[in-house]
Amino acid sequence: MKTFYITTPIYYANSLPHLGHLYTTTVADVLAKHKKQRGFDTYFLTGTDEHGVNIQRVAEAKGQTPKDYVDYISGEMKKMFADFGLTDYDIFMRTTEPFHYEAVRSLWRKIASNQTPKGNSTIYKGFYEAWFCPNCAEFKTETEYEIRDGEDVPRCLVHERPLDKVSEESYFFRLSDYGEFLLEAIEGNPILIRPEARKNEVISFIKSGLQDLSISREKKSVSWGVPVPGDENHVMYVWLDALSNYITAIGYGNEERKAVGFEKYWGNVTHLVGKDILRQHSVYWFSFLDAAGLELPQTIYAHGMWLDADGRKMGKTLGNTIELGVLREHFQTDAIRYFVLREMVFGQDGKFGYENLIERANADLASGLGNLSSRTLSMINKYCDGAIPNGKIAEHNYIYAKRAGINPDEQELVSVLEHARDEFLRKFDNFEFSQALEIVWSVIARIDKMISDAKPWELIKDENQAETLNAVLYRATETLRWLCVLLFPVMPEAMKNIYGQIGLSDDITVINPENLNYGELKTETKIGETQAVFPRLDKNKVMSEIMESGKLKIENEEPKPVVVQPTENVLTQNPTDVLINNQPDEADEVENFITIDDFLKVELRVGEIKVAERIPKADKLLRFEIDLGEEKPRQILAGLAEYYEPETLIGRKVVVVANLKPRTMRGLESNGMICAASLENGTGEKPALAAFIENVDIGARLK
RNA sequence: GCCCUUGUAGCUCAACGGUAGAGCGCGCGGCUCAUAAUCGCUCGGUUACAGGUUCAAAUCCUGUCGAGGGCACCA
Numbered sequence: 058m059k060t061f062y063i064t065t066p067i068y069y070a071n072s073l074p075h076l077g078h079l080y081t082t083t084v085a086d087v088l089a090k091h092k093k094q095r096g097f098d099t100y101f102l103t104g105t106d107e108h109g110v111n112i113q114r115v116a117e118a119k120g121q122t123p124k125d126y127v128d129y130i131s132g133e134m135k136k137m138f139a140d141f142g143l144t145d146y147d148i149f150m151r152t153t154e155p156f157h158y159e160a161v162r163s164l165w166r167k168i169a170s171n172q173t174p175k176g177n178s179t180i181y182k183g184f185y186e187a188w189f190c191p192n193c194a195e196f197k198t199e200t201e202y203e204i205r206d207g208e209d210v211p212r213c214l215v216h217e218r219p220l221d222k223v224s225e226e227s228y229f230f231r232l233s234d235y236g237e238f239l240l241e242a243i244e245g246n247p248i249l250i251r252p253e254a255r256k257n258e259v260i261s262f263i264k265s266g267l268q269d270l271s272i273s274r275e276k277k278s279v280s281w282g283v284p285v286p287g288d289e290n291h292v293m294y295v296w297l298d299a300l301s302n303y304i305t306a307i308g309y310g311n312e313e314r315k316a317v318g319f320e321k322y323w324g325n326v327t328h329l330v331g332k333d334i335l336r337q338h339s340v341y342w343f344s345f346l347d348a349a350g351l352e353l354p355q356t357i358y359a360h361g362m363w364l365d366a367d368g369r370k371m372g373k374t375l376g377n378t379i380e381l382g383v384l385r386e387h388f389q390t391d392a393i394r395y396f397v398l399r400e401m402v403f404g405q406d407g408k409f410g411y412e413n414l415i416e417r418a419n420a421d422l423a424s425g426l427g428n429l430s431s432r433t434l435s436m437i438n439k440y441c442d443g444a445i446p447n448g449k450i451a452e453h454n455y456i457y458a459k460r461a462g463i464n465p466d467e468q469e470l471v472s473v474l475e476h477a478r479d480e481f482l483r484k485f486d487n488f489e490f491s492q493a494l495e496i497v498w499s500v501i502a503r504i505d506k507m508i509s510d511a512k513p514w515e516l517i518k519d520e521n522q523a524e525t526l527n528a529v530l531y532r533a534t535e536t537l538r539w540l541c542v543l544l545f546p547v548m549p550e551a552m553k554n555i556y557g558q559i560g561l562s563d564d565i566t567v568i569n570p571e572n573l574n575y576g577e578l579k580t581e582t583k584i585g586e587t588q589a590v591f592p593r594l595d596k597n598k599v600m601s602e603i604m605e606s607g608k609l610k611i612e613n614e615e616p617k618p619v620v621v622q623p624t625e626n627v628l629t630q631n632p633t634d635v636l637i638n639n640q641p642d643e644a645d646e647v648e649n650f651i652t653i654d655d656f657l658k659v660e661l662r663v664g665e666i667k668v669a670e671r672i673p674k675a676d677k678l679l680r681f682e683i684d685l686g687e688e689k690p691r692q693i694l695a696g697l698a699e700y701y702e703p704e705t706l707i708g709r710k711v712v713v714v715a716n717l718k719p720r721t722m723r724g725l726e727s728n729g730m731i732c733a734a735s736l737e738n739g740t741g742e743k744p745a746l747a748a749f750i751e752n753v754d755i756g757a758r759l760k
Numbered sequence: 761g762c763c764c765u766u767g768u769a770g771c772u773c774a775a776c777g778g779u780a781g782a783g784c785g786c787g788c789g790g791c792u793c794a795u796a797a798u799c800g801c802u803c804g805g806u807u808a809c810a811g812g813u814u815c816a817a818a819u820c821c822u823g824u825c826g827a828g829g830g831c832a833c834c835a
Contacts (some may be wrong), residue, residue, distance in 0.1 A: 254765045258830045261763055265831060332829085370830095400771075406828075413772090419785060421796055432794030439793070450797050491773080495783075500832095502783090509799040514792065 061097040062322040063088050066193045066330050066338075067104040067150050067302050070130040071111045074137035076363055076371070076379045077408070083394055084360065084403075084490075085329050086143050090546035092486060095569050100322050103138070103305050104150030105131040109293075110274070113281040123281045127153060137381060142390045148317075148652045150306045152283075156313035161293065161301045162286045163310035168265065168348040169286075173234035179348045185227045185271050188220035204507075226525055228291060235344040236267050237255060242343060248356050250339055251488070252404035253334060255359040259339045272297045300313065300342045303328065304351070328357040335359040358488060360403055366410025379409050383606060387411075387599055391548035392418040392591065398490040398547055411603055415594045422551075425501050426540070427591035430555050432508065434587040435535040440517050440526060444583040445560065448531030450524045458525045462510040470532055471575040473503065474539055478570055492548075497543060504536050534559055535578045551590045560584040566748055594670040660716040661732070661759035663749070669706045681706075681731070683713060686756020694727035712747040712759060 065081045068074075082103050089101040107127035116126035118671065131151055140146065169180045184501070188211055210219040240263055243249055243256060266649050272280070273291040282292030302511060308319040330338045335357070343353050364370060365377040372378065377601040384393055396414050399421065401407030437443060448467065455465040464470075477500045484493035507529060516526035538559055543563050545552040556565050560582040667690045668682035682690040693713065712732040732747040 252765095254829080257764050262831070265763095336830095400772080408772085416784075419795095424797060428795055428797055429795095432797075434794095436793050495773085498783075505798060506800095508793075509791075512791080512793090517793095589795055591795080593797095 059096065060100070060318075060321050060325045061089075061092040062100045062307070062326040063092075064303050064326065064328050065101070065103040066328075066334060067106040067152065067299060068134060069109075069111075070105040070107045070127045070134075071115055073130070074134050076381065078134065079137065079141060079143075079381060079384075079393075081329050081331065082138060082146075083141070083397055083500055086145055086157060087394065087398065087546045088327070088329075089145060090549060090566065094542070094546065094567060095482075095571060098321070099147075100307065100317065101146045102150055102303065103143075103146045104146050104148065104302065104306075106302070107131065107153045108282040109295055110279045110281070110297055113279065116281075125388055127151070129441045140381075140385050141393070144221060147271060148177045149307050152302055156311040157302060157305045158283050160305035160310035161283050161298055164305070164345075164349055165297065166286050167295070167310070167350070168230075168345065171348055171350060173231050173348070174238045175234040177231055177234055179231055180263060180272070181231065183227060183229050183269075184224045185229075186222055186224050186715060188222060193725070196692050218317075220344060225275050225278065227271045227275070227289075227294075228288075229269040229604070230272045230284060230297070230344070230348070230493065232267045232270045232341070232344055232590065233425055234339075235347065236263050239263050239267075239340060239343055242353055244345075248581045249353065250335070251356060255335055259336060263340060267340065270296070276352075296337055296341050297345060300337065300345060305505075309351075324352055324355065324644065326354045326356075326695075328354055330357060330359055332359040332361060338708060340717070356402070361401065361406035363401070363409040364406055364521050366408050366413060370406055371409075379411070380607075383411070383603055386606070387603060388414060388418065389551070389591070391551040392422055395422060395494070395548055399494045400491070402491050403488045411600060414598065415596045415599055418591065419593055419596070421498060422591035423589075423593040425498060425703075426544075427589060429501055429505060429533070430537055430558065431521055431587065431589060433504075433530065433537060434558055434584055436513050437530055437534065437584055438587065441514065442585060443584050445534055445580055445584065446531050447524075447528035447580045448535065448576070450528050454521070454524045457519075457521050461512070461516060461525045461529075463507070463525055463529060465528075467532065467575070470507075472537070473573060474573075478539065478543060478573060479596060482570060494547070497540060500536065500540065503680050504533050525646075531578070533582070534584075535575060538578050539570075539573055539575075541565060542570050542573060554588075554590050558585045558587050558590075659714060662713050663710055663753050663755055663757045663759070664713040664715075665731075665755050666706050666709050666711060683686065683711070683729070683731075684720075684755055685713060685715060685729075686754070691728045692741050693729045693731060695731045706746075709746065710749060710753060710755070 063085050065085045068078050083103060085103065089099050092099045096414050105127065107123075107130075112127060113123050116123040119126060121129075131149070135149060138146070152161075165180075165308075169178075171179055173179050187235075210222075212219055239259065243260060243263075247253075250259055273285050273288075274294045276284070276292055279292055279294070282294065283298050285291040285293060301309075302404065304319060304323060306314060307317040308315040309323075328338055338357050340356075343389050346353055362370070363379070365379075367377075369377060392414070396417050397409075398409075399417060400409070402412065437445065450465045452465075458465040477496050480496050481493045484490070511525065511529045513526050513529055516522040516529070537555060538561065541552040541556040541559070542565060545556075545568075549566075553565055559578070561578075588592065604683050662685050664685040665680055666685040667684050669679055679695055681693045683693050684690045713734065714730040717730050
C-alpha cells in the first residue's frame, strides 16, 4: 500500500499557540485528509519540542518545573487544535516522552559509531566558549548582552556588568564534512527542498562553508534535556533531539512506537516547515540522517509567513496580529481553512486580514459554493418532490433541450468535470492549493451559468421541457457531489454537510476523487433537509465586533511574561538559529525599546506653514512651504488633501521631521514630514496635526 | 558588499518564446430557483524602465530602478 507521512514542525513549547501553528497544522491536516481519500496509508505527526534552556528558564521564572510548564503549553496547543477541528493527527509528539529519550539516545550512539563521508569521527568532544553572567548565573546569548563602543567584553543587559568568558565542554557534530554530500543530494533532486528559491538559499548557505555543530551542553548549565549516552554530564542540545522526533515517533530506535512502522513511512515523508527553520531541517537534519545511515526525506517544503493586510510582519508591537480567539469566535473553521489555502500561494508569504477573510467567505463560499448548493437543492425540492431526477434526455426531446440552451449530450459536462478533477489533483500534488481551488470555482461558475441559461423556473411551466429541467438539476447535483469529494479535505464539515443534503450517506472521507464517475448519483435518491452551509457575514458588523473585542482585550491584558530569548551557541556562527517554531512568537516581540540615541536621530522641529496649496491631479497631496527658521522655507508634501482645506492651514505651527530623506512625489521634492496623529484602523477618520498650546518659536527642536 | 526571488488591470494572481487572461472590486443592464444571490455587458494594461537576441519577448540575455528574502559585515 502506498504510504504518506506528513509532519508539521514540533512547535517549541515556550509560547502559546498562534496563527503560525494553526496554519502549518491546517495545511498538514488538509494534505493528510486528501491522501487518505486517495487510498494512501497516511500518518500525520504534529507536536511540541519541549527541551532546552529557554523552557527551563521560563519554568523557573514561573516557579514551575519544566515538565509542568511543557505539560501546560502542549495542553494549550492541543486545545487550540481541537478548537479548529485539527484532531486527525496520528500522534501529538512530545520530546519529553520516555520513548523519545530512549530512541534519540540510540540515534546518538548510531551516529557516533559511524564515520563522516570523509572518514572522520562524526561526533567529537571539544569546547565552546560563551559569555556568562555570574550575577544571573546564566550564559548570555547575543540578544542578552551588548558590546559597548570601545569595549571588547560584552555586558549583561540586566546587570550591565562585563561578562565572563567561560569555556564549556561540548560534543560537536562534524557538520563541516557534509558539505559535498549535501550539495549532491540537494542539487540533484528537484523535490527534496521546495520551493526552488528556498532550495537555492540552502545551497548558497552550504557553499559558504559549514562549521561543526555543538550538540550538547554540560548538565550543570542546562539540565532540561536528554542525557548524552555514555556521558551523563551532558545533555543534548536542541537540534539533534528535536529533529529526530520525526523518526522516533514512528518507531526508530525504540520498542514502544515500533508498531507504527518506521520502514513503511520514512521513505515517503513530507516535512512542512516555516521558511525560518528550513536550514535546520535541511542542512542539519540531512546530515544527521546520513550519519545514522538513514534515507533523506522525500520532500521538505518551506512555506511562507502570514503578513498583515498591508503586507507588514505581524507583531505585538504593531498590534496587527491575527488572534486565534477572534478567528474562533467569528469564523467557521472551514472558512478559515479555505481562506489560508486559497489566499496564500503556498511557499510565498501571504496577507491575512479579517476583512479579506470576510470577503472570501462571502464571495467564494456564501455566494459561490453555498448558494449553488442552496439553489440547486431548493429547486429539486420544489420541482422534483425532493428526489434526484433522472438526468437523461430522450432523443425526441433534444430539440427542446437545445431550445433551452442545454446540450442534450451530457458528455461535454463530463469532460469538463474530469478535466477539472485531474487538474485539481495535479495542482494539489504539487502544493499549488490556491490554483487547485481556483479550478474548482471555475466549475461552480459554469454550473451557475448553465442554470441561468436554462432557467428551470420557466422550464417547469412547459411540459415538453420536463426532461430538460430534470437534466439540468441532475447535472448540477452531480457536479455538487464531485465538488464535495474534491473539497472535502479543505472543508470537511461543510462538505459532509452538503453531501448529506444531497441525500448521500456513504463515507466521504474515503472516496477517492480519482475514481469519481459521472452518473453514479442515483436517480430517485431523496435529498436531505436543505440548509445554508456558509453563513453570509456582515462585514461592517463583524469588523466592528472584532474591533470592540480588541479594545477589551487590551484593557484586560495581563502583565507581560518574562522575556526569554533563545540561547545561542556562541561558537557556531549562526546566531539566528532559533528553535523549532515558526512565525514570530510573542517572546520575540516583547523587547522593542529604542534608546535615546535612536530617538535623537529624528530631528523634530517646529515649523510655521507659510504656503499650503493643492497639487493639480493629486487627490491626496498638499504642497506646503514651511518655515523652520532656516534661510528659506522648505517645500514639504503631505497626504492631507482629503482632510484639510489648504487655506485653513496657513499660519499654523506644526511639528516637522526635519531630517527625513527627501522624496519626490508628483514630480515635487518633499523635504520633511509633518507629524500628525493618524488613525490606522481603517475607519478613514481624519488625521490630526500635532500642535502646541503654548506659543513656540519657529525652528525649536523637540526632544 | 555578495547571492536568490520578484515586479502583469484598483486588489490577488494566471499566461510550453506565438492574439496578455481569471477572480474580486467598480459601472450599466437582465433574471427571480437561490444566502442582497446569479447571468450578460462595460471599464480597466506601453506586462517597472532601457537596451539586446528572435520571424515573434510578459517569457530568453544585459543593465537600471523598486519590493521581498538569504549570507556576510556593522551596531
